[in-house]
Amino acid sequence: MAKHQITIIDIAKELGISKSTVSRALTGHLGVSEKTRKDVLELAEKWDYQKNMLAFQLMSSRTYVIGIIVPELMTSFFPKVIQGAQVAAQDAGYSILIGQSNEQYLTEVANVKAMLANRVDGILVSLTKETQNYEHLEIFRRKGIPIVMFNRVCTELKTPKVVLDDYKGATEIMEHLIASGKKRIAHLAGPKNLYSCRKRKEAYLDSLKRHNLPIDPELIIDYDMNLDQVKIFVKYWLDLPNPPDAIFAVNDPPGIEAIQIIKERGLSIPNDIAVAGFSDDNSSQYVEPGLTTIRQPTDDMGRIAVQLLLDMIDKDVSEWKTVYKVLKPELIVRGSSFV
Amino acid sequence: MAKHQITIIDIAKELGISKSTVSRALTGHLGVSEKTRKDVLELAEKWDYQKNMLAFQLMSSRTYVIGIIVPELMTSFFPKVIQGAQVAAQDAGYSILIGQSNEQYLTEVANVKAMLANRVDGILVSLTKETQNYEHLEIFRRKGIPIVMFNRVCTELKTPKVVLDDYKGATEIMEHLIASGKKRIAHLAGPKNLYSCRKRKEAYLDSLKRHNLPIDPELIIDYDMNLDQVKIFVKYWLDLPNPPDAIFAVNDPPGIEAIQIIKERGLSIPNDIAVAGFSDDNSSQYVEPGLTTIRQPTDDMGRIAVQLLLDMIDKDVSEWKTVYKVLKPELIVRGSSFV
DNA sequence: CTGTTAGCGCTTTCAA
DNA sequence: TTGAAAGCGCTAACAG
Numbered sequence: 001m002a003k004h005q006i007t008i009i010d011i012a013k014e015l016g017i018s019k020s021t022v023s024r025a026l027t028g029h030l031g032v033s034e035k036t037r038k039d040v041l042e043l044a045e046k047w048d049y050q051k052n053m054l055a056f057q058l059m060s061s062r063t064y065v066i067g068i069i070v071p072e073l074m075t076s077f078f079p080k081v082i083q084g085a086q087v088a089a090q091d092a093g094y095s096i097l098i099g100q101s102n103e104q105y106l107t108e109v110a111n112v113k114a115m116l117a118n119r120v121d122g123i124l125v126s127l128t129k130e131t132q133n134y135e136h137l138e139i140f141r142r143k144g145i146p147i148v149m150f151n152r153v154c155t156e157l158k159t160p161k162v163v164l165d166d167y168k169g170a171t172e173i174m175e176h177l178i179a180s181g182k183k184r185i186a187h188l189a190g191p192k193n194l195y196s197c198r199k200r201k202e203a204y205l206d207s208l209k210r211h212n213l214p215i216d217p218e219l220i221i222d223y224d225m226n227l228d229q230v231k232i233f234v235k236y237w238l239d240l241p242n243p244p245d246a247i248f249a250v251n252d253p254p255g256i257e258a259i260q261i262i263k264e265r266g267l268s269i270p271n272d273i274a275v276a277g278f279s280d281d282n283s284s285q286y287v288e289p290g291l292t293t294i295r296q297p298t299d300d301m302g303r304i305a306v307q308l309l310l311d312m313i314d315k316d317v318s319e320w321k322t323v324y325k326v327l328k329p330e331l332i333v334r335g336s337s338f339v
Numbered sequence: 340m341a342k343h344q345i346t347i348i349d350i351a352k353e354l355g356i357s358k359s360t361v362s363r364a365l366t367g368h369l370g371v372s373e374k375t376r377k378d379v380l381e382l383a384e385k386w387d388y389q390k391n392m393l394a395f396q397l398m399s400s401r402t403y404v405i406g407i408i409v410p411e412l413m414t415s416f417f418p419k420v421i422q423g424a425q426v427a428a429q430d431a432g433y434s435i436l437i438g439q440s441n442e443q444y445l446t447e448v449a450n451v452k453a454m455l456a457n458r459v460d461g462i463l464v465s466l467t468k469e470t471q472n473y474e475h476l477e478i479f480r481r482k483g484i485p486i487v488m489f490n491r492v493c494t495e496l497k498t499p500k501v502v503l504d505d506y507k508g509a510t511e512i513m514e515h516l517i518a519s520g521k522k523r524i525a526h527l528a529g530p531k532n533l534y535s536c537r538k539r540k541e542a543y544l545d546s547l548k549r550h551n552l553p554i555d556p557e558l559i560i561d562y563d564m565n566l567d568q569v570k571i572f573v574k575y576w577l578d579l580p581n582p583p584d585a586i587f588a589v590n591d592p593p594g595i596e597a598i599q600i601i602k603e604r605g606l607s608i609p610n611d612i613a614v615a616g617f618s619d620d621n622s623s624q625y626v627e628p629g630l631t632t633i634r635q636p637t638d639d640m641g642r643i644a645v646q647l648l649l650d651m652i653d654k655d656v657s658e659w660k661t662v663y664k665v666l667k668p669e670l671i672v673r674g675s676s677f678v
Numbered sequence: 679c680t681g682t683t684a685g686c687g688c689t690t691t692c693a694a
Numbered sequence: 695t696t697g698a699a700a701g702c703g704c705t706a707a708c709a710g
Contacts, residue, residue, distance in 0.1 A: 005400075005458075005482055007703060018681045023705060031679055048478050053456040054397045055703035059686045063393070065457075073421065074621070079412035086439060095453050098437040100425060114434050117392040118404075119344075139387050143344055256625055282413070286595055288627025346687060357697045362689060370695060394687035398702045 006049045015039055066309060067115035067123035069099040069108060075253060076282040077298060084302025085124060092310055105130040112136045122309040127152040129191040129225050146312030150305045153195055160308040160323040162301050166196040169294040169329030170203030173276045177246045178211050180337060182274055186219040186237050186244035188254050197250050204248060219244050223254060230257040238265055245273055252277035252284045255291050259336060274337040289335025297327050345388045354378055405648060406454035406462035408438040408447060415621040416637060423641025424463060431649055444469040451475045461648045466491040468530040468564050485651030489644045492534055499647040499662040501640050505535040508633040508668030509542030512587055512615045517550050519676060521585035521613055525558035525576050529589035536589050543587060558583050562593060569596040577604055584612055591616035591623045594630050598675060613676040628674025636666050
C-alpha cells in the first residue's frame, strides 16, 4: 500500500516555499503573489492534489456531510427522497452519506453510531418498522447534532419532522372508494409503531364512521410489512362468507400483491373488488390494472428535510425549533378502483 | 453550535489520568490496571463517548470506508447490488458511502473527487451512460487506491471487474425468441460506450446470423436510455410496412414501455409481437403480460466486487491483479414472449 | 507577501 | 502500569 496521496507539504517542498503559503494559494486567500499562486495551482493540478478532508474536518470540526438513514431502497420511494435531498445538499456544499437499516432496529442503531463516529454535521432519519426505542437518536440532541425526521417519524422525539398528510391521503383514498359505491372496505394496516400507518388507519376508521358504514374487525388486519403474508391475508378475506368489495393497503407492495391474488381467483378488479395502495411505487403504474394510490411529493420531502437540517446546523441547540412540516398528498386513480 | 462531543481528554481530565492511558483502556490494550480500565469504560459509557473517527483515520490513514458510485437508484438493480455489497463490507468492518451520478459524467467526476477527498479505502464504480473518458478513475491507480468496476465497465481501465455474461444472457433471450418462431426481431440497443450494451447487441447480431435470419438495419435502433423516446421508436417499428414480430430491449424499463404502447395499439402480446428486456427490474413481474428478461445475480455481484476490493486494499499496487469475474445470467420467461 | 507556531483528537513510541 | 511527546494534514493567528 504505497498510498502516495499528495499533500501540501509535498508541494511546498517541491516549490521551496512554506506550507502555509501553499495552503493560502490553494484556498484562494488574499496576500499571495500572483506568481506563487500560479506555481502552486499548476503543480497541484499536475499532481492531482486533493485536499485531505479528514485533516480539514478534524481541525474545523465540520465535515460538511449529512447522514441519511432509510429503512430500505427497494421501493422507489426512498431513492426519490434521497435524490431530492442530494440536490439540496449539493447546492449548499454538503455531501450525503446513505445508511440503509434494512428495516432492522439494530442495524439502524449501528448506522447511527457509524454516522456519529464519522462526525456528520446532521442526520435525516426515517425509522424502521421495528424501532420503538429512541435512545440512539436522543444522543444527537445531547451532543448538539441536529436531526430531522421524515416520512417514518415518531412523536417521542422533539425535533423537526417532514411528513405527508397521511390522514388526508388515506381519507382521499377512502372517499374515492366509497364514492365508487364500495361499502365493505378492508384495510391492511401497517405496523402500529409507525405513526404514519396509525394515521392512515385512523382515517380509514373515521371515513367509515362518517359515511355510516359498519366497522368490521374481520376486515382490519395488521400487516408487519412481510410481503409473504399478504397472500394469506387476502385469501382469508376472499374466503369470508361476506368478502370485502375493496381493499385499502397501507402501501403499494401489498396492494400489488393483492391484485395478483384476486386475479388468480378469477375475480374482476375493480368490479368485484377494488384495490388501493399508498406512496405510488414505480411498479404500481405497470400492474394490470394499475394500482390506485397516493403520490407523495418525494422531491419536496428530501429538499425540505435538508433545508430544515441546514437551518439547525450552526445554530445553538437552544435556538432549534421543532418545525412540523406537512406535505400534501395527491390521489392517483388507476384501473384498480375505477373503470 | 455547542457541539460538546466527548473526547479522551475529557475523560482523562475527569479521572485525573493521562490521555494515553485512557486511549489504552479504550482500545483494550494490555498494560492497564483493572481499576483504571473499569473507571474509563464506565465513564465512557456514561458520557456516550464515541471515538472521533476523523482523528483516528487521519493518523492511521485508513478510513474503513468503501465508496460505491452508481448511475441511478431508480430501477431495483443497483439497490440490490448495494445491498449485497453492504453485507460483505459490514462483515469486514467497512462502511459504504454511496454516490449517485444520475447518469451524468460530470456528476460522476464530482463524486469521484468527493470520495478521493474523503479518503475512502477503495471504490466500486458502475459508469454512467455518458462516461467515455476515464481520467478521473485513473487517478485512483496512480494514488494506490484500489478500484473495482461492476456491471457498467469499460475495457480501457486495467482493474478488476465484475460483470454479467451479457453476451450469453442476450443469446439466451434471442434463442428463446427464435425458438418461439419469431423471425423479425427488433433490437433497442443501449449506448454504444457501454460495454455490456455492445455485448448484448453483438449477441443479437450473431444469433440472427447463426439462424440465417436477415439483419435489417431498420430494426436496430440505438437508444440513449431516455425513456421518453421509446414511444417514438416503438411506434416507428409498428408503422413499418413489415413490422417486427418481436422486440428485444437492452433493459427492462423500455421493454415495459414497449408493452404499454403495443397494447394501446390493440396488438396481441406475444402473438403479434413478443417483447423481452434485460436485468429483471422489480416492475417487470407486474406488467401485463409479465416481461421476459434476464435475471442478474445482484447479491453475488455486490459481494464479489467488495471481496475483490478488499483483496487489493493492503496490497501494493504491483500485486494487484486484474481479475475479470463473469457471472451467469438466468433467463426468466414471462407472458410477454410465451403463452 | 511569506514563514513559524500551535492545535484539532487520536495512537504510538519512548521514558519513567 | 503510567506519563510525555510526537505526528497524521490542514488552517488560523501571529510575527516578520
